[in-house]
Amino acid sequence: MGSFSGTCEITEAKDEMTSVQNSKGKYQTAAHGRSRKPPLLKLGYDYSLEADINKLFEAISIKSSSKSLDLSDIPSRKNALKKPVGVGVPRSPGIGFSESVSLKQALRRQCISQASELAAMKRLSKSTCSPRDSEAGKIANLYRSSVVETGESSGALNEVNGRGLEISLVPEEGTSSSTEKPMYLPAPKMKSYSQSAHSSPRFALATTEKGTESALVNNEIVPVATEVWNQPSKSESSQETKHAVVPTLSSHNSGDSVLESKMKSTSRSAHSSPRFALAPTEKCASLIKTEKPMSTEVRSQTPNLELLKKAKHVGDSSLLHHSTDGSLASGNNPASMKLSSKVSAPKLRRKGKLQTVSSSSTAIKTNKGSKLTRKTPHLVKPVIRNKQIVKKNLKQDSASVGSTSNINKEITSGLDLSNSQLLCQRCRCTLTDAENESNKVSPTSNCASGSAEVSSSNMNSGGNKVGFASNNCSKSRAVVEKTNKNSKTREKGDFSQSSKSSLGEYSTSTSISDESNLSGSSCGNRPHMSKDLRWEAIRHVRKQHGFLGLGHFNLLKKLGSGDIGTVYLAELIGTNCPFAIKVMDNEFLARRKKMPRAQAEREILRILDHPFLPTLYGQFTSDNLSCLVMEYCPGGDLHVLRQKQNGRYFPEQAARFYVAEVLLALEYLHMLGVIYRDLKPENILVREDGHIMLTDFDLSLRCTVSPTLLQSSSVIMEPPKMSGPCTGSSCIDPLCIEPSCQVACFSPRILPASAKAKKLKAELAAQVRSLPQLVAEPTDARSNSFVGTHEYLAPEIIKGEGHGSAVDWWTFGIFLYELLYGRTPFKGAGNDETLANVVLQSLKFPDSPLVSFQARDLIRALLVKDPESRLGSERGAAEIKQHPFFDGLNWALIRCAIPPQLPELCDVGSVKVASLEKGKKYLEYGAAGDHLEFELF
Numbered sequence: 001m002g003s004f005s006g007t008c009e010i011t012e013a014k015d016e017m018t019s020v021q022n023s024k025g026k027y028q029t030a031a032h033g034r035s036r037k038p039p040l041l042k043l044g045y046d047y048s049l050e051a052d053i054n055k056l057f058e059a060i061s062i063k064s065s066s067k068s069l070d071l072s073d074i075p076s077r078k079n080a081l082k083k084p085v086g087v088g089v090p091r092s093p094g095i096g097f098s099e100s101v102s103l104k105q106a107l108r109r110q111c112i113s114q115a116s117e118l119a120a121m122k123r124l125s126k127s128t129c130s131p132r133d134s135e136a137g138k139i140a141n142l143y144r145s146s147v148v149e150t151g152e153s154s155g156a157l158n159e160v161n162g163r164g165l166e167i168s169l170v171p172e173e174g175t176s177s178s179t180e181k182p183m184y185l186p187a188p189k190m191k192s193y194s195q196s197a198h199s200s201p202r203f204a205l206a207t208t209e210k211g212t213e214s215a216l217v218n219n220e221i222v223p224v225a226t227e228v229w230n231q232p233s234k235s236e237s238s239q240e241t242k243h244a245v246v247p248t249l250s251s252h253n254s255g256d257s258v259l260e261s262k263m264k265s266t267s268r269s270a271h272s273s274p275r276f277a278l279a280p281t282e283k284c285a286s287l288i289k290t291e292k293p294m295s296t297e298v299r300s301q302t303p304n305l306e307l308l309k310k311a312k313h314v315g316d317s318s319l320l321h322h323s324t325d326g327s328l329a330s331g332n333n334p335a336s337m338k339l340s341s342k343v344s345a346p347k348l349r350r351k352g353k354l355q356t357v358s359s360s361s362t363a364i365k366t367n368k369g370s371k372l373t374r375k376t377p378h379l380v381k382p383v384i385r386n387k388q389i390v391k392k393n394l395k396q397d398s399a400s401v402g403s404t405s406n407i408n409k410e411i412t413s414g415l416d417l418s419n420s421q422l423l424c425q426r427c428r429c430t431l432t433d434a435e436n437e438s439n440k441v442s443p444t445s446n447c448a449s450g451s452a453e454v455s456s457s458n459m460n461s462g463g464n465k466v467g468f469a470s471n472n473c474s475k476s477r478a479v480v481e482k483t484n485k486n487s488k489t490r491e492k493g494d495f496s497q498s499s500k501s502s503l504g505e506y507s508t509s510t511s512i513s514d515e516s517n518l519s520g521s522s523c524g525n526r527p528h529m530s531k532d533l534r535w536e537a538i539r540h541v542r543k544q545h546g547f548l549g550l551g552h553f554n555l556l557k558k559l560g561s562g563d564i565g566t567v568y569l570a571e572l573i574g575t576n577c578p579f580a581i582k583v584m585d586n587e588f589l590a591r592r593k594k595m596p597r598a599q600a601e602r603e604i605l606r607i608l609d610h611p612f613l614p615t616l617y618g619q620f621t622s623d624n625l626s627c628l629v630m631e632y633c634p635g636g637d638l639h640v641l642r643q644k645q646n647g648r649y650f651p652e653q654a655a656r657f658y659v660a661e662v663l664l665a666l667e668y669l670h671m672l673g674v675i676y677r678d679l680k681p682e683n684i685l686v687r688e689d690g691h692i693m694l695t696d697f698d699l700s701l702r703c704t705v706s707p708t709l710l711q712s713s714s715v716i717m718e719p720p721k722m723s724g725p726c727t728g729s730s731c732i733d734p735l736c737i738e739p740s741c742q743v744a745c746f747s748p749r750i751l752p753a754s755a756k757a758k759k760l761k762a763e764l765a766a767q768v769r770s771l772p773q774l775v776a777e778p779t780d781a782r783s784n785s786f787v788g789t790h791e792y793l794a795p796e797i798i799k800g801e802g803h804g805s806a807v808d809w810w811t812f813g814i815f816l817y818e819l820l821y822g823r824t825p826f827k828g829a830g831n832d833e834t835l836a837n838v839v840l841q842s843l844k845f846p847d848s849p850l851v852s853f854q855a856r857d858l859i860r861a862l863l864v865k866d867p868e869s870r871l872g873s874e875r876g877a878a879e880i881k882q883h884p885f886f887d888g889l890n891w892a893l894i895r896c897a898i899p900p901q902l903p904e905l906c907d908v909g910s911v912k913v914a915s916l917e918k919g920k921k922y923l924e925y926g927a928a929g930d931h932l933e934f935e936l937f
């Protein structure tokens, strides 16, 4: 292409004027020829368009004999204006760099594209050149290149400046990847969750011209773009990723040194990269989106709040509340809990609801407001709580379901739904014409609002007491009865019931968060789950009826009872979408002083957004019944699943899978300032896809957490040095238990990898380890509550010394032990003996089954009685994840891994049929039956 002396000067004159007027002008004036003639600038204003065309034509003629533009000759004054052109570094093949870009933009900026085409046509008619070399062809190429550039412009800032950092941390789109990118970069989808336009200028530049402008407005982008302009073009692709972080760093940390910027940014990477790097599927992206935002909050004083806000995209900062004393619970609970010295050992399933009740006859005493101190582990007397079936008379009117009755008050807000027929990808349910369907079962008129009456009476029946009769638009009554036994109808098949029971004593050192602080939470605010049709179904009901209530569900069967409520399998009417609904009787909770636990669970559920934690689809109160609508897990719990295994223990690989997912869930909880405190297989449900879901948060502790960035030198965990026969490459036994066996004899050696791949892997691992690490472990949290499950209680809880987040790592060790050996390590004949064993007995491993050294080593490190020396106590899950037991595990993609076992598919229809065949109608609260009868406890 020719020089820009002629027409370009005219254009330039207009450019400058335009550039003053708008930012686009700046962008476009980057395309200047090196020879500018001020007089012509002036002429540019005076001449008519026709004259401009002629000038342009002349310019093109002249330029055709000139060489390409030498960027180094561009006056510095112009550089500033040109830097946005750097955005367009990527070029279409065959188009000269400087000429094409400059001329194109000059033409565009001056709005004379038509004129230039005209000129080109003129030229073409005279020219003997081939079409390819003609001006028209060139102009056409320019426009084509313009299109290409717009699409590829993201690369511009990538090559960036001399201050470039080495690790790309900013979510990007449209940039080429380097070898580091999969490891350290979050998936592009993350941008919509955590990266604002100003913090991710590269993304802005890469998207649209408008985006470019906004990025350019950001002061910090300017020098970057300038330097891009000065970069040799050949290096652009190779440096792209390396420098990707620069714009972000400068925009956020303009006052920081480059080193500080590096640290801050790499901390994000350190936190997120190994786990969140790749998202080959939507599911993975979900994980990434969930966790990445947390990693961005290194500087926040209340990072868990910030993290949550980012993770959930919730603008309301009041959604989270952390009690000032770093604890939760016991607003209504007794100040102290007294425990009898006798232990009533559970006969049934470990999960049978035991409760360490507050009683005047109990032995341990604590002063109100003082620390609970227990010097002996022998004083706990858990009491098996009588199971109750509460029959509730609910004068319910089916019509109230669709009316604005006070019976059902929806707490969460509804969102729009446009689809009328959808197929749920996860639960495979069909969302048929929900409007029609819901009309069938949720008549919305002619009915008066209902009222509720509660009466209690003993009853002996065990299963679902379904006294349901459908009668649209007539008043119905639900009878809620109490029962004293056999109400636990959890389907366990032939397997033994768990004997582990949760203890729920709170000391005065705990306090409940104010619910009002969470009132702004929206259960539907999980953008990564937007394709989950259960959300769609819920939204549709909300949209249609204005609220979500119990009447919108058919309660199909009871899944089980806990300390504070009963969980039902329920179908959202008209959708075939299964949900698990936890129903809690507020009156009962108040009477038993368990309201704080219910409240704690509800609050925690509302803030969760993680693939291995429950999704709360809705919550509402109906007739003094608090209901939580959650994802239904058809796979049962790990306690049951373990008992189905040969020898009643999991193969090591399966155990590793489950504990790894649990570890990620715990890590997330800790980062949110939630200490779980009740880990046990019974609380780990198996989802439809075979992955796990950690449930049951009523014993969890809310606290504050202060993320810390640890330098690489302090976070590298060297694998234990071992020697012996198994350190050689000859060992291929994945379950090798030789004490001297090195890490590599665990799984990786089964598949002989090439030396090159091994080396690469080692290098990557070394790189990951050398990164600074974000640790968000609530190490300062303290509670004196006596909560947990006997066999899982940490020594510090039993001793009443006060406990913190390390209790979760203790329970994690017990959990791994139980999965591998089929029993817990300190279980005694009774609970008091168990507690004594926990405190006094040293850890022993049975001879059988065979368990790898790595697994035992990890258990040993976790079951250290002194919480401060326990693995995980300092850096939380990050420490544990680096243990050789998990070597080779891809944390980022584990949710996409194939689970050890898949549960049977959930067929809501067959559950309905089975329910009807038994002569019981499923619970259809909304269908205006005479009486709705269901168990609460």
Ligand SMILES: Nc1ncnc2c1ncn2[C@@H]1O[C@H](COP(=O)(O)OP(=O)(O)OP(=O)(O)O)[C@@H](O)[C@H]1O
Pocket (backbone or CB within 6 Å): 351, 353, 490, 502, 559, 560, 561, 562, 563, 564, 565, 566, 567, 580, 582, 630, 631, 632, 633, 634, 636, 637, 682, 683, 685, 695, 696, 698
């Ligand atoms: N989302 C779910 N999908 C399938 N089953 C569930 C679901 N949530 C809970 N359950 C089952 O329902 C039963 C009761 O659960 P719930 O959480 O109320 O009690 P819990 O786990 O015994 O705990 P706690 O007494 O400490 O509250 C449990 O056996 C559990 O396996």
